[in-house]
Amino acid sequence: MSDSMGKIVKDGLWENNVVFSQLLAMCPTMAVTTSGTNGLGMGLATTAVLVVSNILVSMIRKTVSNQVRIPVFVVLIATLVTVVDMAMNAWLHDLYKVLGLFIALIVVNCAILGRAEAFAFKSGVVASAVDGLAMGLGFTLSLVVIGLIREFFGSGTLFAQASNLLGPSFAFLEVKVPNFDGALLMILPPGAFAVLGLLLAAKHVYETRRKAAPVAVAQAA
Amino acid sequence: MSLDSIREKLGYQPVLLGVVALAASAALAFANTATKDHIAAAEARDMQMSLAQVLPEGFADNDLLADVTEMDGPKGKLKVHIAKKDGKPVGAVFQMAERGYAADIVCLMAVDAKGTLLGVRVLKHSETPGLGDKIEITKNAWIDSFKGKSLQEPTLARWGVKKDGGVFDQFAGATITPRAVVKAVKGGLDFFESHKQQILG
Numbered sequence: 494m495s496d497s498m499g500k501i502v503k504d505g506l507w508e509n510n511v512v513f514s515q516l517l518a519m520c521p522t523m524a525v526t527t528s529g530t531n532g533l534g535m536g537l538a539t540t541a542v543l544v545v546s547n548i549l550v551s552m553i554r555k556t557v558s559n560q561v562r563i564p565v566f567v568v569l570i571a572t573l574v575t576v577v578d579m580a581m582n583a584w585l586h587d588l589y590k591v592l593g594l595f596i597a598l599i600v601v602n603c604a605i606l607g608r609a610e611a612f613a614f615k616s617g618v619v620a621s622a623v624d625g626l627a628m629g630l631g632f633t634l635s636l637v638v639i640g641l642i643r644e645f646f647g648s649g650t651l652f653a654q655a656s657n658l659l660g661p662s663f664a665f666l667e668v669k670v671p672n673f674d675g676a677l678l679m680i681l682p683p684g685a686f687a688v689l690g691l692l693l694a695a696k697h698v699y700e701t702r703r704k705a706a707p708v709a710v711a712q713a714a
Numbered sequence: 715m716s717l718d719s720i721r722e723k724l725g726y727q728p729v730l731l732g733v734v735a736l737a738a739s740a741a742l743a744f745a746n747t748a749t750k751d752h753i754a755a756a757e758a759r760d761m762q763m764s765l766a767q768v769l770p771e772g773f774a775d776n777d778l779l780a781d782v783t784e785m786d787g788p789k790g791k792l793k794v795h796i797a798k799k800d801g802k803p804v805g806a807v808f809q810m811a812e813r814g815y816a817a818d819i820v821c822l823m824a825v826d827a828k829g830t831l832l833g834v835r836v837l838k839h840s841e842t843p844g845l846g847d848k849i850e851i852t853k854n855a856w857i858d859s860f861k862g863k864s865l866q867e868p869t870l871a872r873w874g875v876k877k878d879g880g881v882f883d884q885f886a887g888a889t890i891t892p893r894a895v896v897k898a899v900k901g902g903l904d905f906f907e908s909h910k911q912q913i914l915g
Contacts, residue, residue, distance in 0.1 A: 579746065
């Protein structure tokens with residue numbers, strides 16, 4: 494059992510990473526990765542929704558018939574996101590001011606429906622929760638990496654305004670490169686495409702090499 | 715009958731959809747009632763903070779959130795907060811919106827009794843990051859250039875961005891955004907001028 498859990502986690506974080514392998518959720522990926530902080534916030538909010546939606550879908554998978562499962566999922570996810578949106582607005586208002594826009598965007602994140610359909614509808618509650626968490630964290634990781642790269646080259650900062658999101662004790666994360674204001678292009682939409690494309694290429698090269706490596710060793714021997 | 719065979723019946727699906735929709739509506743209604751007051755309180759706190767930013771300290775001694783009148787603005791109803799000192803109205807704070815590059819830019823502006831701007835802040839906008847977002851005080855001090863301006867100073871013809879022969883700076887690569895803010899503030903001053911009697915009573 495622990496073996497398959499490990500596989501689920503590995504799938505979510507790397508092998509089947511929402512952004513870098515499945516190429517899902519491109520809309521939020523492109524839109525919010527103007528800074529590392531934005532990416533982190535969006536990623537964490539999405540993770541929370543993904544875990545709960547996976548659990549709920551897994552719980553009702555025996556009662557929902559195949560033919561109407563998609564509308565059921567859509568209603569479920571939309572309700573969930575709206576509730577999270579209202580709850581954050583009420584009780585975590587400062588955080589909500591930073592993330593407010595992104596929360597509503599989670600509804601259009603096809604990765605959530607994708608996981609409900611591809612995993613949670615066929616799997617047990619615990620496995621689905623782990624899958625939601627792993628996929629969410631993989632998504633978060635991708636957004637933070639893209640966000641940091643764009644932020645660094647675009648505005649010459651790293652994790653700007655992180656203390657707004659995580660609290661004043663995280664102010665040490667904020668880095669400003671002196672005498673460098675960055676190239677605006679990286680903050681604008683083309684920058685997102687460029688960074689994503691380069692990262693995809695890098696991942697591809699890395700994986701090709703890794704697969705080729707054992708063969709090369711075997712041949713050398 | 716097992717669950718599997720019930721699930722395949724034609725009547726089961728509409729019932730299921732109905733139940734799901736009902737449960738979703740119930741959850742939303744419940745969440746709405748549970749959060750309504752907290753959200754209103756949080757927004758009032760936000761408003762209080764914005765008011766403190768546009769009004770100089772000690773300018774007014776009343777609760778601006780309570781002293782509100784609704785008036786006919788250029789674009790429908792407008793909530794005007796009246797600033798009072800020792801019971802006498804000394805100025806007003808209100809919101810003005812103008813279409814920017816992407817969507818409406820909402821400005822909060824404070825005007826004293828003579829029609830001079832005490833301060834302007836942008837409350838909401840969706841301008842291009844890195845270009846148009848310099849209207850935010852956290853990114854640029856530009857918005858403070860409105861302080862002390864009125865309909866007399868600068869003259870009417872110069873109420874615009876420099877590109878249009880006005881006195882306000884535009885940003886490199888973004889003219890539409892500052893143009894919209896200038897227009898919003900100018901509209902607010904016009905509104906104040908024409909409703910002065912009503913506001914200052």
